[in-house]
Amino acid sequence: MRALIKVLCALSLLLGVIYIGMKLPLESIPKTMADKAKKPIAEVNVVGEFTFLSKQDVQNIIASGIEDGFLKQELKTLKTRIESLAWVESVNIKRRWPDKLDVQVEEYKPIARWNNDGVITVYGNYIEVGDNSNLAYLPMLKGDESRSEEIVQIYVMLTRLLAEREIKIAEIEVNDANAWKVRLDGFYTIDLGKGNTLDKMKNFLVVYDSQLYGLGEKIAYVDVRYEKGVAVKWKQGNTNLVVAN
Structure with a gap:
């Protein structure tokens, strides 16, 4: 019986250590992600061949469309806003860690x-x-x-x-x-x-x-x-x- 009690105590102690080890990172992740989501977008890189379309017009419409932080910003909505410009054929937007957006614009030819x-x-x-x-x-x-x-x-x-x-x-x-x-x-x-x-x-x-x-x-x-x-x-x-x- 004593041997069984010792085994159960050891097992409880081991499970407690594992639980604590798992609990700390899991609790810290949501807070870290929340902080990143709120982190403002620091830089937007707009690339493409601008022959008929003004690059400044694209940058202006992006600036007016950014409303949330790095992770919370809705890219689909931002893409739709850029595509509303007359000469825009396609737009591809990607997040670049930790606080940048890369915007690729293709013009109609x-x-x-x-x-x-x-x-x-x-x-x-x-x-x-x-x-x-x-x-x-x-x-x-x-x-x-x-x-x-x-x-x-x-x-x-x-x-x-x-x-x-x-x-x-x-x-x-x-x-x-x-x-x-x-x-x-x-x-x-x-x-x-x-x-x-x-x-x-x-x-x-x-x-x-x-x-x-x-x-x-x-x-x-x-x-x-x-x-x-x-x-x-x-x-x-x-x-x-x-x-x-």
Whole structure:
């Protein structure tokens, strides 16, 4: 019996030591974490290629959105606030111990202007940016916003057709009657009319290769709304029908 009592006492003592050893750290952890959660954010690092977006605008919106400490700050809400800026495509925010935030910002990359207040991105997305006159080096696409996807698709296909001849598009305009006009960069406007836009451009290129190449400075306007050939209006002279051989 004495031996059993000694064993039980030893076991109780051992369990007590283990309990105390476990109890102290567990009690101290919540207090430490609470202190860290309340610790203010000391630094925010904003990185990315800022071509169209102002880095200062991003920093300002972050400053106005930080409301809690390092661990309590809601990153999802802060991310949503930054993504509300017009040129922001994506945002990634990470905590960096002990009191910093790293913010990675990706901009939309435009390939064309849309009317006077928007742009089309490399993925074909339309975004409204307000006045886009500072992007005058990009081609202009004009048309109803509801048809933006169709117009962009045809713009891309026309661009590929013309690229073989190192010709660039300066502007595409599609009116309410679905009539297309394409202005070539440094050259003239081509009236494609309604329907069969790609086929008509191919017909134009046949005439261009055979009879119009090198005459861009003399041409004012080209009308391809004909089955055979194109009508050419010269800057000095009359309009005549040019038929490809």
